[in-house]
Amino acid sequence: MKPGVIAFLLGLLTACQAPLAQILPVAGGGSTRWDVNAPLQVAFNHNPDQRFTDGLGRDREGDDLEGRLLASLEQATTSIDVAVQEIQLPRLATVLAQKHQAGIPVRVILENQYRQPWSQRLSTPMSDRDRQRLENYRQLADRNGDSQLSPAEIATGDAVVILERAGVPILDDTADGSKGSGLMHHKFAIIDRQWVVTGSANWTASDFFGDPGRLASRGNANHLLWFRSPAIAATFQTEFDLMWGDGPGNLPDSLFGRAKPSRSPQSVRVGQTRVLVQFSPSSLRLPWEQSTNGTIARYLTQAQQQVDLALFVFSEQAIADVLEARSQQGTQIRLLIDPGFAYRPYSELLDAFGLSLADRDCRVEPNNRPWATPLKTAGVPRLAPGDTLHHKFAVIDRQRVLTGSHNWSAAANENNDETFLVIEDATLAARFSAEFERLYASAFLGIPPALQRRVNEANRRCGSRLETAPSRDSAEPED
Known part of the structure; x- marks a missing residue:
């Protein structure tokens, strides 16, 4: 494993204790900082005019989707609501966990296929596609590069485990008592009921910067949008609340798929x-x-x-x-x-x-x-x-x-x-x-x-x- 990969993974927990502006690469690698307060912005992970260092220490061409999303989440002071098909990246999960433990309410909705921690599925039969997906996750978590996952590596490398251990409430699209909607396919976050981050990208390495085991991979071609607008946030909040219902309580009032009005x-x-x-x-x-x-x-x-x-x-x-x-x-x-x-x-x-x-x-x-x-x-x-x-x-x-x-x-x-x-x-x-x-x-x-x-x-x-x-x-x- 390359030294840059080990350095990043070994520093995962301690790095996130520092102010985010100090630990995240500046967008584009230059002196111009990403303005999270602008009313409308877009970023493309294949943008040829920018460069960044990805979550595995690799120099990449494009906008840093993960870094910019982390910066947005770090700004939260009152609430974070996330509805995204899949969260794989441990840095994103760590920031959400830290915000929740600091007393800022955080709620997460996932597609039911990705609700179970991936580390608990390693020994189960699966398709070749799912096996490759889990291999990507394993490489993100394997901090010492020995191809074995210790309990400590799972605790800091499995995004769902990070959220669960921090007590972050999580729902999936079976919370309405069904087998799930076609797909809980949203990809948005609402921050402080003021900002919305959304677009085409799932919160995964493959969608942000590329597969861990494939150096040539640049990631699936994607974009994210940032809206600073209480009105936009209110529209997304209504959709989120329909799905959330009373959360992980006992009332069957979550609505997904065709059950929504x-x-x-x-x-x-x-x-x-x-x-x-x-x-x-x-x-x-x-x-x-x-x-x-x-x-x-x-x-x-x-x-x-x-x-x-x-x-x-x-x-x-x-x-x-x-x-x-x-x-x-x-x-x-x-x-x-x-x-x-x-x-x-x-x-x-x-x-x-x-x-x-x-x-x-x-x-x-x-x-x-x-x-x-x-x-x-x-x-x-x-x-x-x-x-x-x-x-x-x-x-x-x-x-x-x-x-x-x-x-x-x-x-x-x-x-x-x-x-x-x-x-x-x-x-x-x-x-x-x-x-x-x-x-x-x-x-x-x-x-x-x-x-x-x-x-x-x-x-x-x-x-x-x-x-x-x-x-x-x-x-x-x-x-």
């Missing part, structure tokens, strides 16, 4: 910026147009000149149909999808290519409609091995940003606990456009030969025996 989109002004906030899932009793995916479609319909999209998952047919209509009207559409999802039979990237790909049972999705004029400005980004395009954003006419935790799928729309934002701000849109241009500059555009061979083989195999398949969102890669 209908919540209309809320329009809030942050300084001069208009922000629309909408939470999923949407009630199946409401018209689709009033759902989050319906809101996405409505804003895309208003595009006049250009739409740039960087999406982890895109499987909502009705949204693809809107984009095709805008393309036919002369709006420039550029579309990037994560490579792990892009070429699956239910991916709307295939529609944009003018292709239809039957699955192994010769089935295609309902209402499948390949574009009449294939889109030549669509494809996948080139990423380091193991990294994903984890963004969920679109930039419309370089004036408006659509983003959040919400993937563009029926699963996110109808089952998951999700955040969706529309931000009317040309300056912020320029930052997202720069991120898109970075990804687009080296992207692989068009139909790869391997995909065309799959389509040809499926056509030969199925012939006219095509059937309509049920919704395939359950097969989407886990976010």
Whole structure:
């Protein structure tokens, strides 16, 4: 193990006792400090204009998402409420634990798959994907590099153990008596009921700066947003309180997934910026147009000149149909999808290519409609091995940003606990456009030969025996 890794892990407990401004790298490695008091800010972990030292002592290119989030949490004086799919990073858990022990109320909601401490799952059967995930956690905790975890290393390296031992109240999406919502997929923190930190990133090494065991990994391409706005905070607080109920008490009043009441989109002004906030899932009793995916479609319909999209998952047919209509009207559409999802039979990237790909049972999705004029400005980004395009954003006419935790799928729309934002701000849109241009500059555009061979083989195999398949969102890669 590299000396920098050992130095960081050995100093984990003592370092967090110092004022945060002294122990965290300054954003970008320069003299300009991250202004946590600005009304609206964004950070990208692949930003080529900045550098930072990550939680394992490695020099990285990008904005320091973990460091900036730590600085925000350290500022808390009255309360911290966190709803995030997963917390893996021990430094984040340590700050939350310290705040709680200092008398500042801290509450945490997790997806039920990540509620159990990972160190208690090491000896259980699991998939290869989960085993790799646990190996990442183990490397973060293994302070002396001997490939064995001592009780002390678990106590300081397992984020959920750190929270539990500090007495931080924790809930997951089974607190309503169910087996859990589709996914408790939120990624937000509310600080002092004044600040909200949210975006596309889970609180993990993979989403912030890269897998511990893969030096080439830069982390999944992600962003975080900071809002300093009591009005925005109040909107998120209402969503949090619905899920929290009475907390770890005995009343079955926590609400997750479809059990939540209908919540209309809320329009809030942050300084001069208009922000629309909408939470999923949407009630199946409401018209689709009033759902989050319906809101996405409505804003895309208003595009006049250009739409740039960087999406982890895109499987909502009705949204693809809107984009095709805008393309036919002369709006420039550029579309990037994560490579792990892009070429699956239910991916709307295939529609944009003018292709239809039957699955192994010769089935295609309902209402499948390949574009009449294939889109030549669509494809996948080139990423380091193991990294994903984890963004969920679109930039419309370089004036408006659509983003959040919400993937563009029926699963996110109808089952998951999700955040969706529309931000009317040309300056912020320029930052997202720069991120898109970075990804687009080296992207692989068009139909790869391997995909065309799959389509040809499926056509030969199925012939006219095509059937309509049920919704395939359950097969989407886990976010």
